[in-house]
Amino acid sequence: MPVRTLAALDAVELTRDLIRRPSVTPADAGAMDVVQETLTALGFACRRMKFGEIENLYARYGTASPNLCFAGHTDVVPVGDAGAWSKDAFAAEVVDGVLIGRGSVDMKSAIAAFAAATAEAIAARKVPGSISFLITGDEEGVATDGTTKVVDALRAEGEVIDHCVVGEPTSAETFGDMVKVGRRGSINAEIVVEGIQGHVAYPHRAANPAAPLIRMLTALQTRVLDEGYPEFQPSNLEVTMIEMPNAATNVIPGMARARLNIRFNPNHTGQQLADWFDLEAWRASVDFGGKITVRSSISGEAFLTERGAFTDLVAAAVADVTGQPPELATSGGTSDARFIRALCPVIEVGLVGKTMHQVDERAPVDEIRRLQAVYGRIIARYFDAT
Known part of the structure; x- marks a missing residue:
């Protein structure tokens, strides 16, 4: 990859370079090298942080505070x-x-747009603090060897990040119409009911797993979890x-299974919901001659960045553009914001x-450049405020 100067860093061309690396999780295919070489040319100190087979990168420009991070x-x-x-998906x-x-x-366009906006700020000598990049190769997968482990490592080292902007595609209908200040939590559960197989004409010799599974699912679906939470849908x-x-x-079969997911707001925690699943499994197993097992997996807790100076700054930067x-x-x-x-x-x-995630995923070139402009305004307003 050719080394880019500050003046030559083009967000669209950098996005194209990244797309040409077919980095389908967990493969990296050289995508992280592109990011590292770009940031190194801008003067960033880059650290590759590999966990398992996942490539991660933490890069920082400057040592002073505050530290504005892009993830x-x-x-x-x-x-x-x-x-x-x-067209070829990677052409x-x-x-x-x-x-x-x-x-x-x-979201390769967002990485490129923030890098280009950072290059402009550095060239104009308008970074009195620090800018950092936290880039992972494990967001679309199980997300166990990516941002969560980088965050744990940075916390253990005492690295201070003051605020973070994540480049997920947040606009809903038109560019800049929406940003995300929080996310609902997510919990998955697998329910396995082990009964006793038998002949349908002799049910007393069997334990049909359908009945307790239906009872449990009915109880779970009947409950109204909540009516919503400030800033959150139900x-x-x-x-x-x-x-x-x-x-x-x-x-009569000997086994039945079900899977479910709950997207939850701050009225709940993942552990509270997991405990509820266990309680309903116990209730459904009363007088059942078999066994019910629930395996719960909490993908992330609900969180909210309260409205204040930072949310106002970002909203104003979007409105500037x-x-x-x-x-x-x-x-x-x-998103990985749940870890950050x-x-x-x-x-x-x-x-x-x-x-x-669709066939012919696509982004108007003009919107990539407008995203760069938004990020540029965030950087400018952030350091002006300090």
Whole structure:
């Protein structure tokens, strides 16, 4: 990759360089090298932090405080049906002013836009504190060897990050109409009911797993979790799989399974919900001759960056570029902000997310440049305020 000077760092071309590295989780395919070489050329001190097979990077420009961090990920989801794409998913072609490629929206463009905005600030000598980048290759996967472990390592070292901007695609309908100031938590559960297989004509000799599973799912779905929380929509439980393998019509099967997910607001914690699952499993197992096991996995807790100077600063920076203040929202799925919030206040600002994870994922070139402008205004306002 050619070494870029401050004047030559172009957000669109850097995005294209990144897209051409097919970094489908957990593969890196050289994407982190592109980021590291770019930031090194800007004067950043770069540290590769590899956990398991995942490449991570923490880079910092300057040593003074405050430290404004940008967080993002180089990994992308699989292409899916490659033949359904109008262009090669990793060719990074620009057609009629639109960049087509996996990761163009989610979220290689944001990494490039913040790097370009940082280059402008450094060239103008307007970084009196520090700017850092926390980039992972494990956001789209199980997220166990990525940001969470980098955050743990930085905390153990005493590294101070004062505020963080995450580059997830947060805009809903038009560029800059929404930023995320929090996220709902997420918990998954797998319910396994082990009964006793038998003949349908002799139910007294069997223990049908369907009945307790139905009782448990009914109890879970009947409960209204809450009516919402300030800044958050109501929590919701969704059953995502029900299975009772049985190839015969005259056999009571010996096992039934179900999976579910809850996206929850700050009315709950993941552990409280996991305890509730266990309680309902116990209730459903009364008078059942088998066993119910619940395996819960908490993906992240709900969090909220309270409105204040930082959220006002980011909203004003967006309005500087778009002419309209953004909605401060908490909707959508989870992101690595759930880990970073252990270090500092965090807010997410990015492109329109309509095509992320889709065939022909795409981002208008003009919007990538406008995102760079937003990030530039965030940097300027942040250090002006200090």
